[in-house]
Amino acid sequence: MVDFIQNILDGIANGSAYALLALGFTLIFGVLGSLNLAFGPSIMIGLYAAAFLYQRWGLPPLLLMPVAVGGAVVAGIYVERLCFAWSKPGAGLAAMVASFAIWMQLEEVATLVMPRHSYPLPALADGAMFGIGPFLLRGDYLGMLAIAALVTFALERLIRHSQFGLRLQAVAEAPRAARFMGIRIERVLLSAFILASAIGGIGGFLIVTAEQQITPMFGMWATFKGLTAMMIGGLGSLPGAVVGGLLLGIIEAQAHWYGGAQIRELAAFLVLFLMLVLRPAGLLGASQAERLAAAHGRL
DSSP states (O other): OHHHHHHHHHHHHHHHHHHHHHHHHHHHHHHHSSOOTTHHHHHHHHHHHHHHHHHHHOOOHHHHHHHHHHHHHHHHHHHIIIIITTOOTTOHHHHHHHHHHHHHHHHHHHHHHSOSSOEEOOOSSOOOEEEETTEEEEHHHHHHHHHHHHHHHHHHHHHHSSHHHHHHHHHHHOHHHHHHTTOOHHHHHHHHHHHHHHHHHHHHHHHHHHHTEEOTTHHHHHHHHHHHHHHHHOTTOHHHHHHHHHHHHHHHHHHHHHHOHHHHHHHHHHHHHHHHHHOTTOSSOOOHHHHHHHHHHHO
16 A cells, blocks of 8 residues: 555656646647647757756756757747748648647757757756655655746636736637637737647656656657646646646556556556547546537637
8 A cells, every 4th residue: 555655656746747738739739720730849959958057067957948948939839930930710620730830840850960869967856755654755856846826826727817817818718709809819829839838848757857858759658648638637737737747647656556667657658548528528528519618608
C-alpha cells in the first residue's frame, strides 16, 4: 500500500508537467477546433535554444527558462502564420496536415544545428529527497508541481476574469458572432498560440530539467503526451487538461513500478484507447451538441 501511494505522489508531480502540455493543446483546439501537431517540436526548438546557450556560456536555469519559453513562442508564431492564419472554416484538417509538415521541418532544423543525440541541461531544483512519514518526495518534483499549479491558476484567472479571456471564449464558441461584435479573430488566434506556446515551453522546461537532457525525440514525445492527456481529460476542457495530465502521470508511475518501462507506455495508450471507446469526449469534455447548447444558453 505504501508503494501504491508513493507512486500516486510521484505520478501527480510528474503529471503536473503533462498537464501544462495538455493545456497548450487545449487552448488551440478549443479555439480552432483543430490540432497543432507541431506543438511539441515548437517547444523543442525553445529547449534547444536554451541548451545551446548552456553549452556556450553555462547560464543558470533561471536565465535559461525565459530563453526556452521565448524560443517556443517564436516557433509557435511561425507555425501559426504558416499553418493556421490562412485557415478558413472547415479547413481544420488541411491546417493539421500542414502542421505535421512543419513538425518535420523543425526537427530537421534542430538536428542540423545541434547534431548530437542529447545535450545536457542543468536541474532547476535540488533533487534531494524529502521524507513525509513513509513517503519520499524529490525536491525538483515538488518545484515542478508548484510551478505547474501557479501557471494553471494564472491561466484560469486570465480566461475567466479578463477581457482577453472573454474574447477567447467568444471566438471559440461563436466565431461569426464574435466577428460581428468587432472582435479581431486573427489577433485572438495569434494570442492563443503565443499563450499556448509559452505554457508548453514552461512545461517542457520543467520536464527536461528534471531529466537534465534534451534529445531530438522530445518533440514527438511532448506531442504524444500532451495529446494523450488532453484526450483523457476532455477535448476543449481546461480543467480536463489538468485532470488528464495528472491521471496520465499516475497511470505511468503505477505501470512502471508494477510492470516495468515497457508496460508504462503500453498502459497509457491502453487507457487512451478505452477512453476513446467508452467516452470519446474525455472525462470532463462535452460533446459538440452539449457545447452548442451551453453557448446558446449564455446568449
